[in-house]
Amino acid sequence: MKPIGELAVFGGEPAFALPVHVAQLNLPEWTTVEQSFRGIFQRRYYANNGPLVLALEQALAERIGVDHVVCVTNGTLGLTILARGLELAGEVVVPAFTFPATVQALSWAGLTPVLCDVSAETHMMTSVTAAAALSRETMGIVGVHLWGRACDPAELQTFAAEHDLTLFFDACHAIGCSHGGREIGVFGAGEVFSFHATKILNGAEGGCITTNDARLADRLRTIRNFHGSQTFATVDTRINGKMSEAQAAMALASLADLPRNIAANRERYRRYDELLGDLPGISLMRYPDHANNFQYVVVQIDETSCGLHRDVLFRLLTAENVLCRRHFYPGVHRMTPYRNTIATRVGAFPGTDRLCDSLLQLPIGQAVASTDIERICDLLRGILERAEEIVARLRKQR
Amino acid sequence: MPKTESMLAVPGGSDERDVKRSVDSLAIFGGAPLFAEPRPIGQLAAPDIDDYLALIKQAFDRRWLTNGGPIVERLEQRLADFHAARHCIAVANAGLGIIMLLRLLAGNRHGEVIMPAFSYRGLPHFARWANQTPRYCDVAVDSHALDPQAVDEAIGPQVTAILAVCNCHSPGDIDGLSRVAATRGIPILFDSVYAQGATYRGEILGGFGVAEVYSLHATKLINGFEGGYITTNDADLAAKLRWQRDFCLPGTRPPSMTESETILGLNAKLNELHAAMALLSLDRIDDTIARNRQRFEAYQQVCRQFPGFSLLVPPEPDQQRNYGLIVAEIAPSWPLSRDQTIAVLNAEGAAIAPYYSPPLHQSDHVSRSLPSRHLLVTESLATRFLQLPGGELVSLEDVATFSNLLAFLAENGAAVAAALTERRIG
Numbered sequence: 001m002k003p004i005g006e007l008a009v010f011g012g013e014p015a016f017a018l019p020v021h022v023a024q025l026n027l028p029e030w031t032t033v034e035q036s037f038r039g040i041f042q043r044r045y046y047a048n049n050g051p052l053v054l055a056l057e058q059a060l061a062e063r064i065g066v067d068h069v070v071c072v073t074n075g076t077l078g079l080t081i082l083a084r085g086l087e088l089a090g091e092v093v094v095p096a097f098t099f100p101a102t103v104q105a106l107s108w109a110g111l112t113p114v115l116c117d118v119s120a121e122t123h124m125m126t127s128v129t130a131a132a133a134l135s136r137e138t139m140g141i142v143g144v145h146l147w148g149r150a151c152d153p154a155e156l157q158t159f160a161a162e163h164d165l166t167l168f169f170d171a172c173h174a175i176g177c178s179h180g181g182r183e184i185g186v187f188g189a190g191e192v193f194s195f196h197a198t199k200i201l202n203g204a205e206g207g208c209i210t211t212n213d214a215r216l217a218d219r220l221r222t223i224r225n226f227h228g229s230q231t232f233a234t235v236d237t238r239i240n241g242k243m244s245e246a247q248a249a250m251a252l253a254s255l256a257d258l259p260r261n262i263a264a265n266r267e268r269y270r271r272y273d274e275l276l277g278d279l280p281g282i283s284l285m286r287y288p289d290h291a292n293n294f295q296y297v298v299v300q301i302d303e304t305s306c307g308l309h310r311d312v313l314f315r316l317l318t319a320e321n322v323l324c325r326r327h328f329y330p331g332v333h334r335m336t337p338y339r340n341t342i343a344t345r346v347g348a349f350p351g352t353d354r355l356c357d358s359l360l361q362l363p364i365g366q367a368v369a370s371t372d373i374e375r376i377c378d379l380l381r382g383i384l385e386r387a388e389e390i391v392a393r394l395r396k397q398r
Numbered sequence: 399m400p401k402t403e404s405m406l407a408v409p410g411g412s413d414e415r416d417v418k419r420s421v422d423s424l425a426i427f428g429g430a431p432l433f434a435e436p437r438p439i440g441q442l443a444a445p446d447i448d449d450y451l452a453l454i455k456q457a458f459d460r461r462w463l464t465n466g467g468p469i470v471e472r473l474e475q476r477l478a479d480f481h482a483a484r485h486c487i488a489v490a491n492a493g494l495g496i497i498m499l500l501r502l503l504a505g506n507r508h509g510e511v512i513m514p515a516f517s518y519r520g521l522p523h524f525a526r527w528a529n530q531t532p533r534y535c536d537v538a539v540d541s542h543a544l545d546p547q548a549v550d551e552a553i554g555p556q557v558t559a560i561l562a563v564c565n566c567h568s569p570g571d572i573d574g575l576s577r578v579a580a581t582r583g584i585p586i587l588f589d590s591v592y593a594q595g596a597t598y599r600g601e602i603l604g605g606f607g608v609a610e611v612y613s614l615h616a617t618k619l620i621n622g623f624e625g626g627y628i629t630t631n632d633a634d635l636a637a638k639l640r641w642q643r644d645f646c647l648p649g650t651r652p653p654s655m656t657e658s659e660t661i662l663g664l665n666a667k668l669n670e671l672h673a674a675m676a677l678l679s680l681d682r683i684d685d686t687i688a689r690n691r692q693r694f695e696a697y698q699q700v701c702r703q704f705p706g707f708s709l710l711v712p713p714e715p716d717q718q719r720n721y722g723l724i725v726a727e728i729a730p731s732w733p734l735s736r737d738q739t740i741a742v743l744n745a746e747g748a749a750i751a752p753y754y755s756p757p758l759h760q761s762d763h764v765s766r767s768l769p770s771r772h773l774l775v776t777e778s779l780a781t782r783f784l785q786l787p788g789g790e791l792v793s794l795e796d797v798a799t800f801s802n803l804l805a806f807l808a809e810n811g812a813a814v815a816a817a818l819t820e821r822r823i824g
Contacts, residue, residue, distance in 0.1 A: 025461045027458055027461065030458060033454075034451055037447065037450065037451060038447055038451075041450070044442055044790075046444070046616035046621065046675075047615060047623055047624050048616075073491070074665045077490075077494075099645075100645055100647070100663065101663075101664070101665060104646075104662055104664055107662050108527060108662065108664060110529070197463040197465070197669075204463040204464050204670065204671045204672075205464050205665070205667060205669045226518075226519055226520045226523070226763075228751075228763075236526075236764070237526045237527065237764070238523045238763075238764075239493060239494075239523060239527060240491045240492075240624070242491075242624060243624075244616075244623035244672065245623065246623045246671040250463075330648060336660040336661075337506075337660035337661070
C-alpha cells in the first residue's frame, strides 16, 4: 500500500493508469465477428427481422427452455413492449431499488408505477413489501431479478394469483441464471433480458422478451414493428423496437461464449471473495441458491465496522481509476418524475434507502485481469486499514 | 390503344426473357416472373465491408460499443455539419426521436398532435406513445405536405405540437407552416426522414422548426442498420434530448433545467456498430443520390410516354432532392387500376405497395380515436400512387425490365384488365 499522501485523491498518481470498469464488455473473437458481418453485407439484409435475429431468437429459446423469444432494440424498450402487450391499465407495483429504466418503461407503456420497498437482505421485492403498495387499481406486479438472483418467482406467483395480478419480470441482469432448476426466462407472464454491452451477453445494445404464451408473443411481435407483413395480432399501439442484424451478430457470438464468460466471471468473483473475505465492514453479495452469471461483484459497506462511508470509498477508488459503481443510487423513489407522486404512496423505503446508501459494485468482466483484482483488493485493504487517518485528512482538506 | 415504336423500344433494354409478349406470359397468370429475387423499394446502400470492419475494429479495441462512444460523437458532428444545424442527437431509431420530442414538447400534458393523414403509418403511434392523440389534417395537392390553412383551422386548445412531414419529392410549405405555428404559439417539428439532403428555398433541411427528425434505417439514404437522429438549433432542447435519451439519470441533469421540470427518460442510445455504418454511408451520400437520380431518370424517360402513368416529379426543380422514392401516379387513362397494376408488378417480382394508402384516418393500422372529418385532398391522393422498385438492389437494367413491363401494360392493358376481372384478381 502506498503512503496515504500518495493516494490519488490527495494528488498522487492513480493506481491504475487506465480506468477499470464495472461492466462486462465481453467481446467475442474478432474473426467470428468479422465473418458474421461479411455475411450480413453479402446478404444485404441489415434490419427488419433478418436471418440472424431469427437464429438468435431460436438459440435463446433453446438455451432458456421457453417457447417464444422476441428480440428487441434494448431491454428498456422490451419492458415497455411487454407491459403494453400484456394489455394492462392502471397501477403496477415495482421495486424502488432498481435501475430507473424499469420504472420508466412502465410509464411509457401508459401505466402508473407504484413503488414498493425491498428486502435489505435479498435486495428484492417480496410479497410483503409488494402488498404494502397494492390498491384497488393495481393490475400488475413487476419483479426484478437483481444481480442475477431470482426475485422469488414461486412466492410472487402465489401472491399475484391471490390478488388477481399479472406478474412479469425485469430479468436484465439474469441471462444464464436459474432458479429451482429452471432457467430465468420462463417465469411469470413474460420476462425481459438486456444485451447491453455492460451485461454478460453483449449485443452492443439489445434485449429480448421471453414468454410461453403464444398469443402474447403474437402481440409482442406485432407491437415491435410497423410492417403489414409482420402483423400477427390486433394491437392498439406499435413502435420500432426491432433488433438489427448487427446487434444479432454480436449477441449470437456472445451467446456462444456465455458458458465460458460465466466461468471466467465466477473465477474473478472467487478471487475477490478470497481477498476480501476477512476485511471488516465489507460483505460480498452471495449467490448460493441457484446458478448465477456472476456479472456483478456487489459489496455492502458497513461504515461502523470499516470506518468510512461507502461514498468516501467510492471517491477514493474512483480517483485511483477503479471506476466502481453505486447501483442504485439514488433510489427511484427519490428521483424525478416519481418522488412526491402517487408512485411513492407507501411513504417509507427503509430497505431501499439502506442499500442505496451502502452498496458498491467492483470491477469485473473480460477486461479485468486477476492481477487487477489483486491490486484493487490491496488498495481496498490499505484504505480500510488506515480509514481513520484518511477520513481525518479528507476532512482537513475540505 | 395504338401501338407506337417508342413504347416498344426501351432504352438500355433487357434480353429476350425479360420481355412479356403475351397476356398469359404475365406471372400473375402463371408465367415465369421477371425476377426470381424480388426487387425492393428501400435504399439498402452499404459502405465497403473492409472500411466498415476497420472502423468497428477500433471500437472493439477500445471495448466501447455504446453509451455515447467516439463514433457516435463523430457521426453527430458530421450530421450537424451536413444539415447546417447547431446540434445533432443520434438515437436508436427515428420513431423514438419523434416520440421523445412529442413528449418533451407536450410538457407531460395529454393533448393532440396535428399530423398529415397522407403519410407514414407510424405517425399516429408515435403520438400515442407520447400520450397524445393524433389530429389528422389535410395536405397540399402538389407537395403532399400539411396544408398551412388546414393546420390553422385544426388548432384548438388541446394541440401540443404540429408534426409536419417533409416528403421525398417536396418538403412542403415550410414557411407557411412555420408562420401558422408561430402565430398560434404551437411548436412545430418536421419528420424529414424522406427528405435527407433536400433543400428548401436554397437552404438544406435540418434547421427548420424546433427540430427535425431523420432515419438511419437500412432502407433510407444513410444506412446505419437501424438508427435515427434529431437536428435542432436550440441548445436547451438538445441538452434535454441528450438527457432523456440516456434515462434522465440524476447526475447528468442539464443545468438549464429547473428542479420542478420533469422529463420521462428512456434508452434511445445509438450504438457504435450502427453509428460506424452510418458514418461511412454519410461519406457516400452524394454518390447514393446520384445513382438514385439515374434510376429516377431512367424510369422517367420511358414512363413519360405512357398515357395515365407518370412519375411524381419534384415541383421545385431548382431545389436538391434525394430521389430515394420512385413514386408513380395512376390516372384514369391508364388501362389498369392502381391496385391491379401493383398486383401485376408484385407477381413479376416488384416488392412494391400502394403509396400511403389507405390514409391514416381510414386505416385500421391504428385504432381510431378522434372522429375525423373527410380529408378531401388526402383521400383523393391515397387512391392514385404506387411506389416503383428503387435503391441499390435495382440496377438500370432492372429499371429497363420494369419499364418494358409497363410498356407492355400500356399497350395491352385492356386485355390484362379483362383477364384480371375474369380471374377475379384485383
